[in-house]
Amino acid sequence: MAKEITERSQDYAQWYNDLVIRAGLADYSAVRGCMVIKPYGFAIWERMRDALDTKFKATGHQNAYFPLFIPKSFFSKEAAHVDGFAKECAVVTHYRLRNGADGQIEVDPQAKLEEELIVRPTSETIIWNSYRDWIQSYRDLPLLINQWANVVRWEMRTRLFLRTTEFLWQEGHTAHATAEEAIHETKQMLDVYADFAEQWMAMPVIKGVKTEQERFAGAVDTYCIEALMQDGKALQAGTSHFLGQNFAKAFDVQFANAQGGREYVWATSWGVSTRLMGALIMAHSDDQGLVLPPMLAPVQVVVVPIYKGADTISVLRDACQKLVHECQAVGLRVELDAEDNARPGWKFAHHELRGVPVRIAVGMRDLENGTVELARRDLQTKTTVSRDGIALVCQQLMNEIQETLFNKALDFRRSMTFEVDNWEDFQRRIEAGGLVAAHWDGSGATETAIKEATKATIRCIPLDQKSEAGSCIYSGQPSQGRVLFAKAY
């Protein structure tokens, strides 16, 4: 057992916290609800960011940057939007400090802002205020912008990566001439997220639409990708919104169409955040520590020499260094851990904790036999293999591990997804965890009643929902298809 990490079976929440801290992903900070993302954690985030950014560019988007501060008056222009976010906004009211009478620094009451500034919880309003000036004609459309930024939502209760007061994310904001085109964009970006989650994070997701209650404040439709965590709770990993003309109308963004008429533009917004880090951690990791998919692992292969007496050190280091170069030559991210201040066993445990997918150990015995010891983090297996061609073997192994992780997560999700047709089974299943596919009558009142009774929410109406006549699990009213219920993060 890994030292310092609570076992999942004992306390899942504590396991998660221990992992984040001990694997060096993040620290608690001096500010409540805010975290410090440490270099190793940030390296993973950077890889996510770069992969997503490439996908955004490939679908025609450009990056830009809008202000952190939003004038309070902007916020109130879209009624649903302000309702959704008002309760969790940080507000800047002053712009200067001064020395107080007791020698303490205090806010200078003279320096009160004429109009308070909201620290952005999301940027629709400040961005659409600019879009009004940017968009005149249908020739300016579509406008496809993304920004990488930090946002602040004053949450009551926070958890490292999963819900922090300040978090990093990207938010795409696009403007289109027609509703069809905007809807297409919304779905396209949902696909981008789903592909990223499955191909890069090795995390299977379900694409779906949110119910009215779960919808983004100000959206016409909210699409989402939902993932199932190891404890049986669902996690919303990304959202893509069709905003209709809500923000265009609120900010008076019109364009001249080809016929010379004036129309409001159609909008989308979409985002994923550092919450994905939490999803990644909970999707694959075990009681030994982090398990990272090779495509996102900052270090894919770690090489550990096994010294035997001082005279072997330089020989082994040279041999390992050569191995490292070979791995680098085929594009692997490889690290040599040749420090003499930790023994092999400690290093093994350490790199397992950090989730490095593959470990190569090389001792004198291997040098004599022309072999190395290869260990897989995901299966916790180790084998002695020929040293020749090891770089290509590792390269191939990366694909295998990536696939194994995805399949394992998919198998898990399948084993935790249940079709349920009566209320008693429903309650039992929800209590036990997992995704429950059940009929729902489509009413918000029923949704609320189910939530109050079981704490389960409708995660989404799956896009691939089968048309199937049934009756609502709760009310018995007719239903045309199953929706997914789960307790969620």
Add this chain to the structure above:
RNA sequence: CGGGGUGUAGCGUAGCCCGGUAUCGCGCCUGCUUUGGGAGCAGGAGGCCGUCAGUUCGAAUCUGGCCACCCCGACCA
């Protein structure tokens, strides 16, 4: 914002009931021996015991206030 915890060295802790400036382990530094699953020995450094006040000759310990963080819940991504 309610309920429950916790605050003593970088980390984990003992001491607190029954006041006398602090225990042990890990880690760190030096040296030697080691190195195929979290090394051994020897020596060493590191603390305003969360904070403020009170009681006392004397407070980690007793009393009161405050603060911070974590967990569970309501709210949310």
